[in-house]
Amino acid sequence: MSPSTIIQAKLKKVLESYGVSSEDADITVDVLIEGTLRGYSGHGVERIFQIIEGFTQNTVNPNPSMKVVNENKSFIILDGDFGLGQPAGVKAMTLAIEKAKETGIGMVGIINVSHLGILAYYAEIASKKNLFGIVLSTTSPAVVVPGGNKSLLGTNPLCYSFPRTKQRIFTADFSTAAITRSLVLDCQEKRQNLPNNCAVNPSGYMTNNPDEALIGGILPLGGEIKGMLISFLIATLAGPLIGGLANNQITGTRYMGKHPTKGDLFIAIDIDQLTNLEDFCNKNENLLEEMKNSSTCFYFSGEGSSSRKEINLQKPLVISQKLDDFLGNIILD
Numbered sequence: 001m002s003p004s005t006i007i008q009a010k011l012k013k014v015l016e017s018y019g020v021s022s023e024d025a026d027i028t029v030d031v032l033i034e035g036t037l038r039g040y041s042g043h044g045v046e047r048i049f050q051i052i053e054g055f056t057q058n059t060v061n062p063n064p065s066m067k068v069v070n071e072n073k074s075f076i077i078l079d080g081d082f083g084l085g086q087p088a089g090v091k092a093m094t095l096a097i098e099k100a101k102e103t104g105i106g107m108v109g110i111i112n113v114s115h116l117g118i119l120a121y122y123a124e125i126a127s128k129k130n131l132f133g134i135v136l137s138t139t140s141p142a143v144v145v146p147g148g149n150k151s152l153l154g155t156n157p158l159c160y161s162f163p164r165t166k167q168r169i170f171t172a173d174f175s176t177a178a179i180t181r182s183l184v185l186d187c188q189e190k191r192q193n194l195p196n197n198c199a200v201n202p203s204g205y206m207t208n209n210p211d212e213a214l215i216g217g218i219l220p221l222g223g224e225i226k227g228m229l230i231s232f233l234i235a236t237l238a239g240p241l242i243g244g245l246a247n248n249q250i251t252g253t254r255y256m257g258k259h260p261t262k263g264d265l266f267i268a269i270d271i272d273q274l275t276n277l278e279d280f281c282n283k284n285e286n287l288l289e290e291m292k293n294s295s296t297c298f299y300f301s302g303e304g305s306s307s308r309k310e311i312n313l314q315k316p317l318v319i320s321q322k323l324d325d326f327l328g329n330i331i332l333d
Contacts, residue, residue: 003316008033010330011048018055019062024087031086031117036317039308042182043118045319049326050115051084053256060084060114060252060260066091069111069243074103077242080113082259088113089264093122093133096268100131104273107265109242114260115253119159120173122266127161127169130277132269135159136238138262139253142181143231144217146224149204151217152248154262155181156234163277165285176231178219181254184210197223238265 001009008029015025028051036044054060064083068076076095080088092108099106116122119135126133139154159173178198187194188210199213200206207213221227235247244250244263252260271277292298312318319327 004033006332007045007317007319007327009332010327011045013330013332014048014052015062018052020084021063024084027090028084028086031089031121033317034121034309035118036319037309037312038118038120039312040118042180042186043115045317046323047115047117048323050254050256054114054252054260057256059256059258064088064113074099074105075107075109077109078111080110082112083114085113085116085260085264089116089122089135089266090125092264092266093125093135093268096266097126097129097131100126100268100270100273104270106268109238109244109263109265111242111244111263112259112261113264116264118173119157120161120171123159123161123173124169124171126268127163127171130163130271132162132271133160134265134267134269136234136265136267138235138238138244138247138250138264139181140250140255140262141248142218142254143177143220143228144200144204145228146219147204149200149202149216153220153228153231153235154247154250154253155218156231156238156247158230158234162271162284163281164288165281170284170288174221176221176227176234178221178223178227181218184213184218185254188214238263241265 011029012025015028016022032045032047055062061082064081066081067079069079070077088110092110096106096108116137119137123133123135136158138156141151141153142155143153144151155175155177157175161169161171164170179195184194193208194210194213197206199216199218201212201216207216220231239245239247242263242265245261250262251258253262271280
């Protein structure tokens with residue numbers, strides 16, 4: 001077995017030791033590894049410690065009983081019973097695609113599941129099948145309203161992915177906060193300063209200190225009202241609209257002392273039922289190429305993470321010393 005395969009097998013064994021099914025463990029590990037391969041360490045294999053903490057504190061359910069709360073021809077709302085987000089996310093997008101094939105658009109909302117990892121994993125399930133995939137996710141509060149000093153909104157990421165020409169896909173996956181909470185925690189651990197104009201202290205003044213930022217809050221995307229309004233849109237669509245909580249009431253996405261009560265929304269659109277798929281791809285391709293050629297700063301969303309993945313696939317998976325030591329104690333059969 002290669003070093004990366006060994007890591008994968010050990011992570012699966014860890015999950016199964018807490019009662020996670022083999023299928024759910026496979027999906028969860030695959031999403032975590034994908035996050036690391038794409039260069040998003042805060043959403044990659046290092047998350048195993050957070051997952052374990054959720055199990056040990058009985059706030060994340062290793063063997064949930066997901067139930068349908070509401071359903072019609074085009075949408076389903078699910079309660080995830082505080083289970084793992086990764087297998088729930090795959091199920092949700094799969095169901096959204098099935099609905100889209102029937103009605104043109106499918107929407108699946110899930111409440112009460114843990115952190116999903118990288119949203120691109122789920123949106124690309126749709127785009128690889130020539131559908132338009134969208135994923136919206138809420139998190140526990142970490143973001144302040146511009147001019148404020150209290151975290152009321154989450155970092156609330158969104159992702160969309162659609163097919164391009166020549167069997168390629170375009171994916172954009174980003175937080176609606178100026179910086180991610182993972183970056184703040186990483187800077188705190190490494191005793192490094194935060195970038196300028198991204199966070200405020202408890203008094204509402206700009207700070208580079210991650211300790212102060214965790215008490216005060218992160219600014220919204222762009223540091224302004226427009227970023228806040230995008231975040232609020234996600235909080236509404238993936239919150240009260242699907243029977244979930246308002247954003248300031250959400251718990252359990254970073255700190256595992258409470259159940260994960262966030263909401264996630266998965267949307268699939270069957271492009272071919274709305275317009276000609278080839279025409280859709282060609283029109284977008286022309287614009288994307290012109291956008292890329294017009295600026296030395298612009299590159300296609302996903303190109304950076306895709307190239308990092310290709311490079312990382314050629315070498316052993318890069319993990320922290322902490323995780324390496326932990327997995328060193330796991331004996332495979």
